[in-house]
Amino acid sequence: MAYDLNVNGEQRSVDVDGDTPLLWVIRDVLGMTGTKYGCGIAQCGACTVHIDGEPARSCQTPVESVGRSAITTIEAIHNTPSGLKAQKAWQDLDVVQCGYCQSGQIMSAAALLSEKPNPTDADIDAAMSGNICRCGTYVRIRDAIKYAAKLDGNAKQGG
């Protein structure tokens, strides 16, 4: 079946079964590979995208359920102030190691920062505990979220 999706502000048309997880549509059909597969059962957060600004696990989101909602992926999250701040903080504090989980971490952190510009440790625990990092960068993720909260909205991305 054909579905018209709104991905990162663009209309994209895909022809897949309606129960296809959004993750594979984004990655394999649309070729945007920043969103990652880690578990397929909403346990690891690697596949996190925003749907109308809310974090969602795309591995458990059937494409037919998305409708005209706005999908935002890691490729476009720098267009949101909280996404840009999170990326800048991650770069300044050298959070990444292998990096594979970090798209999902940043998507979760960006959603947290836009909802709670000054998150507490408990807020960070609640918002980020769905994202696994096997390289164990949690100490720096926590620091980076607090650092991002202090950045002004005009943060420029490095590189």
Next chain:
Amino acid sequence: MYMKDFSSEVSSVDTRLSRRSFLRAGVAAGGGLLISINAPMFRAAAADASAANFAPSAFIRIDKTGHVTAVIPQVEIGQGVYTSMPMLIAEELEVEPSQILVEHAPPDDKLYANPKLGFQATGGSTSIAAFYEPFRQAGAVARAMLIAAAAETWGVDASGCRAENGTVIHDASNRSLTYGDLAAKAAALPVPDKVALKDPKDFRIIGRSLKRRDSVDKTTGRTQYSIDFIIPGMKIAVAQASPIIGGKLVGMDERAALTVSAVRKVVRFDDTVAVIADHTGAARKGLAALNPKWEGGAATYSTADLVGDLDKAIAGNAVVATNEGDVKNAVSIAAKTLEARYEAPLLAHATMEPMTCAARITADGCDIWVGTQVIARVQSAVAAVTGFPAEKVRVHNFLMGGAFGRRLETDYAVQAAMIARQVDFPVKVIWTREEDFRHDAFRPHYVDKLSAGPDANGIPTAFSHRVAASSVMARWAPAWFVNGLDPDAVDGAAGPYKFRNQLIEYSRSEPRAGMMTGWWRGVGVTHNSFTVESFVDEMAAAAGKDPVDFRRLLLAQSPRAKAVLDLAAEKAGWGTPMPAGRGRGISVILLFGTYVAQVAEVSVDARGDVRLDRVVCAVDCGRVVNPDGAKAQIEGGIIFGASAALYNAIDIEKGRIVQTNFDTYRVMRIDEAPTIEVYFVDSDQPPTGTGEPGTAAIAGAIGNAVSAAIGKRLRKLPVGRGAINASESRQPYQRL
């Protein structure tokens, strides 16, 4: 990965080789200066590193525009080598590290052998240790040649010239030329015989924290891992090998799979099926519809059988690894004898990126796109199954979404090549998370027996430790499995200690055919640190001594080990009282030349669920090249090891792996992560690795902390879940 025993050989070789014998200079393709580095390998290859047998293991290229490229055999797996290795060159070459591009070397075991391993591999925490001398030497030689070229151009004495920031400057005449201007001329000059290396007190790069160079790409989704690789016409395969250990495929509904839209093909082997489709979603749906049936294999095999086999092995014959003094006699005259049995489970690697490999086979060869720690092994393994000569197998390596030892295996690449052989298009084989768990090369299950004979003061005069486990070495590097002894299984079996009489032994017991055990971050020491450090606490308790004081006595002859012990204890506030329900534990290890001491602080609730509150870690890894990078390795290593020590075990039931995803294999999450403090000992010793020692030390510290908190010795890992009442223990993550 294992290498410890050879490191001493390597350093003795280093001093015998003249500088010149492992450096060569020549003209780079396209003009410019090429320095080839033949870092001495251990054993035969080292003796052979003469001019006649010059086989460079890395290159530095300075082109006519002044660009510097380092071709290195190591690959980036998150540990930061692409950031830290150029620092070594830049320090002596007098350029900024950011000016050096890094290229990963193509597969070639001879050319790109890891000097500490003897073949091409990224593992064993070897990268910095192996290249610390050679890269500085190469940078210094290149600088000297560029200066000589400038001096010749100007007709001045080289001693009046200096190098700075990619430029040679003659202060007296206020002239300067860039490295790009000089590269071609320098390439024609002889290699200087002696070039002095900088005095470390003049280092301006080594020892200074440098930002990772992969941060921007990895925070914007731009980094391409092998799972992201795509070329026109490529299809996706989702593979399933027998979920029963050693089982065979006996049936499937191929038609049902092929009716799923976008499914193109089903490929079958004896013990594996793969569904190939336009996208992963369809391939997964097709595999579910295919509903493959499996039979045979070790259908009744369980963890109890595996442990039973290990117990049988440990009660039977053993191979002696170390026998010093007279343990039996020392025990018989000891005041009393302590004995204990310890156990540690199978563990999964669970890299965030599951095993993935893309392959294309055409008449003229095979392309493999993969993330691997052993690129040359992949090449030869694929050559063997496809029948192509090695040079027709082109292996393209990718940044990896975690490795931890898993990508020292070639199984997933071989599988991809076999699937690709059945189709006439490129195919990317993606393992599901479930497949990744079921067919991991698990960390071995260990059973240990220890005994100690303390004298009247509680100081052990005799120590014996027998380790029973499968042998990773026998399968992975049979040449290092000598006389039935797996040197990795007993690495650290006496900790960093030396007992007057000590006996270390190994008993081998393999799991059922169809299962594989493999290297896991921190290797043998990861399990021995738990076993030995827990047992040392038992000895301290029997002697009525504080665990840190007791270790100080044992380490009187080991100043570096004692220094990290003291540093960790001091920073942690060892000895200050802890409230009820909380505990503090210490461990000290030596792994790959690095000394680590850790203090763990835990809280244990009424069910026995453990919270790891704080870890204080002292590290002596010689000179620290990139302090913040080293710190990140230690932090991550602690989390990785703590996750396993607290929660993880792979169980087998009815021939199947029980834990197949993160709902049942609970890994540490941010809300469970401890605060971590890392302290480095100031040192001018040559650098050693930091990738694995942080992981290896933590199980001992946690085990001791939990045992202290609950007032009962725990001798079996994991220790974090329901030590008091498992049935009420917290379930794994269940949000969303």
